[in-house]
Amino acid sequence: MSKNDYNVYQGSDGKWRGERQDASRASVVGTTQQGVFQATRELAQKAQSEVSIHRGDNGKIRAKHSYGNDPKSTKG
Structure with a gap:
C-alpha cells in the first residue's frame, strides 16, 4: 500500500472511519x-x-478497490 491509499474501518466507539x-x-x-x-x-x-x-467484527480486510494505480492492464 502507498501512503495515499485509504482504509475504511470501525472505530472503538462504533463509528465508521475512512482514513x-x-x-x-x-x-x-x-x-x-x-x-x-x-465518501472515501x-x-x-x-x-x-x-x-x-x-x-x-474482527478488523480483517474483506474487500479492496483500486482506482487507477494498477501497474498494467490485464485481460479478463
Whole structure:
C-alpha cells in the first residue's frame, strides 16, 4: 500500500472511519460503512489510489478497490 491509499474501518466507539494510510485522523466519519465507503471512494478516485474495507467484527480486510494505480492492464 502507498501512503495515499485509504482504509475504511470501525472505530472503538462504533463509528465508521475512512482514513488515508499515513494520516493521524480520519478524513470521513459516519454511522454506516456504506456511507463512509462512498465518501472515501471519491477521495481515492481523485488520488488514483486504493481503498481497503475492513470488517467491523474482527478488523480483517474483506474487500479492496483500486482506482487507477494498477501497474498494467490485464485481460479478463
